Amino acid sequence: MSRKNILLIGYNDFNLKELETIEDAEQYNFIPLFQSGIQKQEEINIEKLVSTAREALEKNDVKIDAIISFFDFPFTLIAFLLCEEYGLTGPSLVSGLKCEHKFWSRQQQREVIPQAVPPFDAIDPKNPSPFNKLNVKPPFWVKPVKAFSSQLGFRIENEADYQESMRTMAQEIGGLAKPFNYFLERADMPEDVKKVDGNYALAEGLIGGHQCTVSGYVYEGEVYSYGLVDSVCYDGTPSFFYYMLPSSLSKEVQQRMDDLTRKVMKQTGFNNSTFNIEFFYEESTDNIYLLEINPRMSQSHSDMYDKIKGHSNHQVLVKLALGEKPHFKEQQGPYNYAAKFQYRVFEDGVVEQVPSEDKIREIEKKYPDTIVKIDVKEGQRLSDLPLQDSFSYALGVVMTGAQSKAELLEKYDNIINALDIKIK
Template structure:
């Protein structure tokens, strides 16, 4: 008789529990939630100390083995995992190696040591320093450039800066809002052994970087006992003329030599960082005009957005990777065994400054659409009466009303099906500020 494995998932919700139960080899696994999912999904206020104490108490109260502690979310979950795993003797990468990915300034300095030709010019700056713009210029960065916090989530508080006016408008928002992530991130930094030059750049700092762009994609991978494995590349396609994502598409349409080079760069940088026994993804741009690859950023988790894409195309959500690694096993990830040759996650958005949601599609309407387009999953992100500006984890230019996962035989069919579906989604708004 097989011994049951107890796997604890930080922020586990029903949507992802359903996914986890469909993985290969989990018949003898029991999944337990740690921390209410609303505490990590539905707020931007994170008391890391309290969350760690709550998680620790929950785990200590468990009668039986603690075989794995996992998560599939960005901050704060990703940064809590190494701390919890060290306390309870389960497998994941070290806190320092994780921070070499998540602390954007530390990450760039480490990348520069091994792949300097594939990263943009950069400098850290203090947004509360009135001379910050002068210091950015002194560091050799001139308009246009991009700024973002040294720890952020998604595209939040990221701005393209084309003029001093743009900079000071962005600084006003950064000063008002950066503490939401900076304060809890500093709590994590206090538990790590940081070099002095990195310790001086805490969570309230920002990054200024040379503008990079092109065809954006994400290399999904993992490290198992020191071996770096990349198992899929997902394209990230934006709405025309804005920074907001339109859809993620798998498999990638990038030329094979570009995909191979990205895989090679990924192995080089992840080995140099010392990342081990955990999943990751690395975002890149391919500037087709210059035929140049840029590393955008490293994330210390699978992309939750890509789970259904891998299930549709390869035959299993890549949560398979997270669970297998946490149990000390080489991931049992299938390849091209899914129902569809191509899949995408679409972001159904509005480009308002603000509004109040007056109507959303009801359950019957959603079920009818999912039935009309087999394999489709629609996940609404708003409720009636909700003010859009109160939604967490949005970019600086739009609001995502729904996530829609679809599979198809090819790109043409995929886009055509989405357009037909989107036309039938019925939302209404009051108090629109355009």
């Protein structure tokens, strides 16, 4: 049997290794295109990226059977655009934009699950609406209609916060606006959405509670969920701390999230690919709120699924891209709990000490099935790091598993102590 050629739009070494864990991996030939670091560039040359991808598809010596992407903008939308152009299995560009365009997505959500949607309003940062005329009242969040990693996200408590956020956005929003508008110009959109391009921001009411992510996919119009991952922030902050599988929420709440998921994904028309949806469960009111829809599998969750299920969730995406219905095994991995931790600090400084590669390998050997990635170097000032949220600085990532939640958290603390990163 000849191997299927699958074009990867966006990749890194970690994800190439994860693809090796899926069933029938030997039957696929993965062709990687565009390293994930492109996302960190100040200017993304979207025309060049799309042109390069078309060249890979049109090579005479390789027939591409499927296109996949598991990274955020611009890679997912490039994959959808090319699937449409070349008649390959995948979502339409419009359905992807109905998820990724924060204003359009909120409109779609309000149509079918209004009880799970906070008040929202579109704002032009260069000509912002008067503070007292907005459809939302403080406190609220302001964020670009397209962003990732919490970039340019601001909590607004008063008019002064609002005006300052608008000034900052007007200066900095263009980095993603221009490449995002490339896709908007190629989509059939309603007039009220068309004017809200990548240069706009979204204001939306504050929601909170227990944060979690539904992992799912759509196959031939039917929506399926296969996991729920808890997302935990550092105490008293909006900065992400760790993902954990399985979720601690009750089965009843999980079922309600699944029901909301089916309704909203059918509304978008998204089909034959993976997605993840972030929710909040507010225990005091028993309400569920939708935070955002991501029209891709979460590669950040893949190691957790591997540790618990026995293979990563990359398997779901590959099967769908080839027109096949995927499946997930029952638990066959070595652990009951798994997590991806983001090690952060909350004050600026200069990195004085990081562990050597040998030290990291020694720690990974002491704690089997652990992956440690350090994202800072000695002499680096934290405020110079790219793609940080507005509240903290990410130093690195720890992925590991355990048989209980308590054991998992203790294991993480021991690993951080052993890494001994020093900031001056």
